[in-house]
Amino acid sequence: MKKTVCELFAGVGGFRLGLEKASSNWKTVWFSQWEPNKTNQWAHKCYVSHWGDIDEYTGIDISTVPKKKIPSHNLLVGGFPCQDYSVARPLPGSNGIDGKKGVLWWQIRDILETKKSPFVLLENVDRLLKSPASQRGRDFGVMLACFNDLNYSVEWRVINAAEYGTAQRRRRIFIFAYKSTTKYSKNIKATPEKLLTKTGFFAKSFPVEKDVKIDETTLQYKNIHDISTSFSFDFKNSGYMKKGKVYTAKTIPILEDAILLQDILEKKVDKKYYLSKEAKDRFEFLKGSKRISRTSKDGHKYTFSEGSIAFPDPTDLPARTMLTSESSLNRSTHVIKDLKTKKLRYLTPVEAERIQGFDDNWTNTGMPEKARYFIMGNALVVPLVTRMAKKLESILNKE
Ligand SMILES: C[S@@+](CC[C@H](N)C(=O)[O-])C[C@H]1O[C@@H](n2cnc3c(N)ncnc32)[C@H](O)[C@@H]1O
The missing domain is CATH 3.90.120 (DNA Methylase; Chain A, domain 2)
Known part of the structure; x- marks a missing residue:
């Protein structure tokens, strides 16, 4: 599988730089970066000064980009804000999802629906797992249900960068999703416990202790609105979702010396x-x-x-x-x-x-x-992406 990448919410290209530092095989075919309400688009300019521009859509609000115009790619990456992912009850007869305007998760979802990206790697603040305070876990539940509806499985891990040899105590969630039709997905035979501690995407790149206690739940819903109104769950720092079954555990990192x-x-x-x-x-x-x-x-x-x-x-x-x-x-x-x-x-x-x-x-x-x-x-901690890129490359090579 070609290592083609689409970088959303690209900033100054943390994902792209991290991938390229791992290997010259990664080719970014499209990116999107637009800072709302700013005349000077410094991040877009910086990105373009390093890699050049691609088309007239890279520097505008992603919600105004016709999704069909986005080139096909095998890996979608992006760091996006934690916002309110609740949805309104769908009108009778309509089958769309009515997420709040300006909430960027819905842009990612629409792109996945149109472009069918086989692999996805996202970054967000760790608060995403717990929000909103009034219905803990709802927003992440909505996200998982969207992935599930589009036939993706999902692995996630909260990573504190300093625990894996970098210069910053920055705790962020990374989310790796893949189509159930990929070989990577079909070849997963491990138990959730083993996947989260040894064989899974994150466990391979960021080692953790092997003893964990798994909590599980099932996403039960007719439509995303059901999750939005009633779902609540105590998501832990590591997890896996396949066919609506959710497994989560608190994993303990095997610490590496940080940079001071x-x-x-x-x-x-x-x-x-x-x-x-x-x-x-x-x-x-x-x-x-x-x-x-x-x-x-x-x-x-x-x-x-x-x-x-x-x-x-x-x-x-x-x-x-x-x-x-x-x-x-x-x-x-x-x-x-x-x-x-x-x-x-x-x-x-x-x-x-x-x-x-x-x-x-x-x-x-x-x-x-x-x-x-x-x-x-x-931005994000670039060396973390470089570490993930090595595992990603071996996954795509086998597709
Ligand atoms: C959390 S930052 C990601 C930074 C990036 N990972 C990096 O390494 O620099 C999110 C980015 O999304 C951009 N953004 C926000 N709203 C956007 C929109 N509607 N369309 C396109 N980009 C947007 C912001 O300007 C910001 O640079």
Whole structure:
């Protein structure tokens, strides 16, 4: 099977870069990247500056792209937001699914329906397994039911990148889906327990301890609306779904040495990255513990409280999760003590790229520095994809 790829929600190409670092056999035939409500499409421009453009549809809202225009491919990849996946009751006689407008999962589903991609690899925040709080597991249940309806099986795993030898404590869910007609699917003979701990897609690339307790459930529904209104389940960090049967377990990673923040810091940085006295005071407040009396809109008085977080960030640990707000004066922004000058400073854009495993200056393609941090906050840990790519290549070779 040809290693052709379609990269949705491509950002600056974390999936593509990760695949290409594993092998030159991967060929991205189409991608889509559009940042809503922004005049400057920095991520799309950066992507195009590395790989060139493909057609007039790559840089527009995916929901406006006629799905038939998307070239055929064997692997669909993408990192997309965790949103509300609930659906309205279908009107009598209609057979479509009425998901909320602007919810990007429905774009992925429509593409899978039209393009019938045999293999799919998605990334999302780990909260997806638990959301919404009022009906835990509903959104992931909706996703699984959609895959099931389109004749896919699904494996998933929440991976904390730092536990597998990278520079960032970033916990994300990866979802691997494949058509039941693929050889890969037909050849699965292992018990769910063995699949999740030894032989499955994630267990092969990211080893875990072998003792697990499997919980199971069945997706029972006439249409997706039934799942949307009544399904709830305690999904664990690993799982497998085939023909509506769901198996899940809490797996324990076999830890590998992480890369530490001190290993990726630049030796000498411009003075603009050092904190002013005002910024230092502000960070001390933001990162410190606090109890503040507040009044809600309806006049209700309450106390907001939060504990302190390390300030500055320890450099003998991997970085914390990088967010899109990394460029702002924010509680979650990294502040480190420079190894040489011992003064407090921000991370540089190159350090932000290194934390995500991108090449140095990947985003130095003409955009403001603020946009470089934002884009890195949105991206993924590239070396994780490279690891998965090796297993993917062997799977596609056998098709
Ligand atoms: C979580 S990020 C994925 C980043 C990517 N994995 C990377 O390595 O850079 C999601 C991306 O989807 C893009 N996006 C959001 N809404 C979109 C839409 N309607 N059409 C196309 N892209 C969209 C965002 O601009 C963002 O870059």
